[in-house]
Amino acid sequence: xxxxxxxxxxxxxVILGYTLAVGTNHGWNLFEIFFSDILALNWPGxxxxxxxxxxxxxxxxxGWRNRFSPQGLTLSVIAFVAGISFLAPYLLVLTFxxxxxxxxxxxxxxxVT
Numbered sequence: 001x002x003x004x005x006x007x008x009x010x011x012x013x014v015i016l017g018y019t020l021a022v023g024t025n026h027g028w029n030l031f032e033i034f035f036s037d038i039l040a041l042n043w044p045g046x047x048x049x050x051x052x053x054x055x056x057x058x059x060x061x062x063g064w065r066n067r068f069s070p071q072g073l074t075l076s077v078i079a080f081v082a083g084i085s086f087l088a089p090y091l092l093v094l095t096f097x098x099x100x101x102x103x104x105x106x107x108x109x110x111x112v113t
Contacts, residue, residue, distance in 0.1 A: 008092040015083075067109050
């Protein structure tokens with residue numbers, strides 16, 4: 001579990017630093033660029049579409065894990081928009097909350113006790 005926690009911390013630090021650098025150097029108009037690449041039917045667009053589907057799965061899992069409660073739906077929206085900037089810290093918090101019990105981390109309120 002420790003290597004997984006280290007990975008989550010590193011992913012969070014790297015993506016936040018990278019995002020800050022890109023936003024500072026190129027502006028914060030991500031959505032315009034993101035969707036224009038998809039509409040252009042090019043390789044960056046293919047990657048963006050693939051990534052969007054991964055974000056959807058992350059958001060669905062987050063909502064499902066929380067039984068689509070109001071909190072779960074809110075977290076789902078954040079997961080969809082923020083990507084790994086949300087998911088890595090969320091998983092890290094869950095690993096501490098559930099003392100490394102992977103079943104509880106993955107299943108949440110659905111886990112068997």
